[in-house]
Amino acid sequence: MIRFYGSALLDAYTPRRNWEENVVQVCVEACECSEDPLGYRAVFYIYDEELSAEEACRVFDNNFVVGASFLAKRQANLSRSGYSAPMTDKAISLIENKIGRNLV
Known part of the structure; x- marks a missing residue:
């Protein structure tokens, strides 16, 4: 129990490093269901x-793609590792608005 409270206090006072600090924009696109089930x-x-x-948004070589069904897992993994991912949060909210339900 001490270990739990210690980590909770440490998390409260330690700022999370932004994993996506070099990501300038995120957008959501429709894709084939063979690429992503959603x-x-x-x-x-x-x-x-x-x-x-x-x-940068026009250059195809300068981006990466994540399927909608993998975004929640990506967010959980980055959070568990101590990182923040604001662009992943933005992508999740955009997709949730499109599909009308939560990804989590």
Whole structure:
């Protein structure tokens, strides 16, 4: 029990590091059900010093894709590891608005 309270206190006073600090934008796209069972995917656009934020969103090589059904697990894993993931949170809320129910 002491270990639980100690970790809870440590979490309260230790800021979480942003795992997605180089992600400039996230958008949600429809995809084939063979790619993801929910039919949606989140596209995360990565910051590049040579490109502006708008240009980074147009460059296909500068992004990564996560299926909607994997976003909740990604969020849980990053949180358990002590990181924050604000763009994953944003993607989850966008997808939840589209499908009309919670992913979790």
